[in-house]
Amino acid sequence: MYRRRNGVWEFLLVHPGGPFWKGKDAGAWSIPKGEIEPNEPPLAGAQREFEEELGFKPEGTWIELTPIKQKGGKIVHAWAFEGDCDPSRIRSNTFNMEWPPRSGKSAEFREIDNAGFFTIEDAREKINPAQATFLDEIQRRLKP
Numbered sequence: 001m002y003r004r005r006n007g008v009w010e011f012l013l014v015h016p017g018g019p020f021w022k023g024k025d026a027g028a029w030s031i032p033k034g035e036i037e038p039n040e041p042p043l044a045g046a047q048r049e050f051e052e053e054l055g056f057k058p059e060g061t062w063i064e065l066t067p068i069k070q071k072g073g074k075i076v077h078a079w080a081f082e083g084d085c086d087p088s089r090i091r092s093n094t095f096n097m098e099w100p101p102r103s104g105k106s107a108e109f110r111e112i113d114n115a116g117f118f119t120i121e122d123a124r125e126k127i128n129p130a131q132a133t134f135l136d137e138i139q140r141r142l143k144p
Contacts, residue, residue: 001032001050001058001083002138003117009142010117011135012085013126014053017092017113019099029126031078031134032112042077053112055091058083065137070130078131080138087115 001012013029015021021028034049036042043062050058060081067077092112099107118126123135 001060001085002080002142003082003084005117008119009139010119011123011138012087012115012117013123014090014112015114017110018095018097019109021113026125027127027129029123030128031076031131033076033078036077043079046077046079052093053090054085054115055089056085063138063141065134068130068133070128076131078134080134080141087117090115 003010003012012032014032015025015029032050032053033046034053036045037048040048043064047058058081060083062079062081065078065080067075069075090112092110094108094110096106096108099105099109120135120139124132127135
């Protein structure tokens, strides 16, 4: 999601929840994303994951971006759309994992623990480096 505020484009990024990401900032943020279900069209999967991670249905005109390959080999398909929201009001889904490690105890964590709109410069510092090409592509496609 992107928006224009005071003549400046801003891009929505999310910070992953859970103990691994706690206290990490630069390079830790991401576009809202997730796994595509079997036989699910990629755009429908992206829209579903956005709603699961942020708690509201994304609406707008979708711009398909060029897929990227992350460091671990995961292929990420992405779309951009113009919209707005209050990032402080996100309602993320949760996941369970053993925590602390080897404790035999299960703890629940929010999949996304923070979200925010960032200028292109700030977004480039925060986003997972492999996903920075999404920012570059959408910036080229937006009107100044």
